[in-house]
Amino acid sequence: MRSTKAIIDLAALRHNLNTIKTIASGSRVMAVVKADAYGHGLVQVAKALTDGADMFAVATVQEALLLRKAEIKTPILLLEGIFNAKDLELVVEHDLQVVLHHWPQIEALQNFSTDKKIQVWVKLDSGMNRLGFALQDLALIESTLSKIPSLANPIRLMSHFASADDPEDEFSTTQLEAFDQATKNIATEKSMANSAGILTQKGAHYDWVRPGLLLYGCSPLIDNDASEYGLKPVMSLESQVLAIKPIKKGESTGYGRHWFADRDTNLGLVAIGYGDGYPRHARNSTPVWLNGRIVPLVGRVSMDMLAVDLGPDCQDAVGDRVVLWGKELPAESVAPFADTIPYTLFCGVTRRVRFYYKNKSNEM
Ligand SMILES: Cc1ncc(COP(=O)(O)O)c(C=O)c1O
Known part of the structure; x- marks a missing residue:
């Protein structure tokens, strides 16, 4: 699933x-x-x-x-x-x-x-x-x-x-x-x-x-950033690597060909798109978190997926967890890449995304 x-x-x-x-x-x-x-x-x-x-x-x-x-x-x-x-x-x-x-x-x-x-x-x-x-x-x-x-x-x-x-x-x-x-x-x-x-x-x-x-x-x-005030992100928007694809220098990815590889590299296709509320107008280089590092968004966001540049020597695998915003990556640092504010990122998550509530009891 x-x-x-x-x-x-x-x-x-x-x-x-x-x-x-x-x-x-x-x-x-x-x-x-x-x-x-x-x-x-x-x-x-x-x-x-x-x-x-x-x-x-x-x-x-x-x-x-x-x-x-x-x-x-x-x-x-x-x-x-x-x-x-x-x-x-x-x-x-x-x-x-x-x-x-x-x-x-x-x-x-x-x-x-x-x-x-x-x-x-x-x-x-x-x-x-x-x-x-x-x-x-x-x-x-x-x-x-x-x-x-x-x-x-x-x-x-x-x-x-x-x-x-x-x-x-x-x-x-x-x-x-x-x-x-x-x-x-x-x-x-x-x-x-x-x-x-x-x-x-x-x-x-x-x-x-x-x-x-x-x-x-x-x-x-x-x-x-809210962490400066001791505040903690409540929403973590996550997905997974759906496919990994090697790409040659000079080739493009995605609709409209808005990004061209400047070296041979690997693309990670991530299973989230504007149909889930991820902003379509997020630019090349919008930060995405994967396996402890930030990888840049490349090319246009599609309805169901987006692409990131994993680099030529990546060790990532299909199924790896990806964070679009959350504890590992504050929404404050994502929003400017989509010319917006965190408010619209949060409000924009669509009903297709499954919501899980953790720590329901009053213990911290
Ligand atoms: C009248 C009023 N008070 C408070 C708030 C809360 O604003 P914020 O989310 O910036 O704290 C809003 C939000 O739009 C508002 O309209």
């Missing part, structure tokens, strides 16, 4: 959560598990984190319902709030917390009646110009929300960084100061820091931090 697989190490996941708690020691942790826990498996990841995470954050009601169906009782925040008024019934039924980022969501709440109390988080736009209310509207929003009986009191506040992944970019400080200034007189729980903010903006930890990528053992920072 083809051995292309993703191994998800739940002990590494729990270790990363504990490491984040040490970095942001004064804050509670909202574990971001949207998009199928960044491709790692929503329910499995959430179950592994229930003992440690103070809240889960998802993007859609559907994701929240999957968690509740799995009997996860931890508080859940909908990061984009409701998409239509009907969602409010599910919010109440499943005890979800909601972000409010624009007026139609507030209007939906004004027209909704329930005897339960809904916890809302007002999202403020501190400069990213994506979701969120203008900072100067906060007083009006507060007074409007104070008249809605179904809301828990006090409302909570949050914002989001645009470029905290680049520690050189001073815009994060600008955003933090703007958020701080606009909210300093409001005594409530606040949240601003995503993974990059957790690492680079200590002043933004507030009451709640919202790590996504860090949980999965990967650094969001440019030119930086």
Whole structure:
């Protein structure tokens, strides 16, 4: 059987959560598990984190319902709030917390009646110009929300960084100061820091931090590896050598003939391709791990396989284990070769890949 697989190490996941708690020691942790826990498996990841995470954050009601169906009782925040008024019934039924980022969501709440109390988080736009209310509207929003009986009191506040992944970019400080200034007189729980903010903006930890990528053992920072913070990769994407083929100097491999051998060498054909989520646009020289060394990707990635240059004197054999990213090869060092970020590598792994979960119990 083809051995292309993703191994998800739940002990590494729990270790990363504990490491984040040490970095942001004064804050509670909202574990971001949207998009199928960044491709790692929503329910499995959430179950592994229930003992440690103070809240889960998802993007859609559907994701929240999957968690509740799995009997996860931890508080859940909908990061984009409701998409239509009907969602409010599910919010109440499943005890979800909601972000409010624009007026139609507030209007939906004004027209909704329930005897339960809904916890809302007002999202403020501190400069990213994506979701969120203008900072100067906060007083009006507060007074409007104070008249809605179904809301828990006090409302909570949050914002989001645009470029905290680049520690050189001073815009994060600008955003933090703007958020701080606009909210300093409001005594409530606040949240601003995503993974990059957790690492680079200590002043933004507030009451709640919202790590996504860090949980999965990967650094969001440019030119930086998560091991520097003691974090461990959670996903290992692996396959095997499917065939070994000698090739002469001047010959090419793969569709479009994008690589030519500069010496007689051996190609290793690896059983993984874009049909499994490996990025098709990964360039020549993208690192691949095999038998304790890095071998370069050569030629175009196909749907079911890719080629690596094993060198003229290789000792490798058909069936040998290959790591595309994982403990032996951080996703951070693969992503730039495909002009992308580790987030898309993780989210892109397709359903054809078999997932294995190890260290399910709470022992490390
Ligand atoms: C509002 C919000 N908070 C936190 C996160 C987590 O981001 P990261 O994975 O960079 O930690 C995201 C992810 O996109 C987000 O949209």
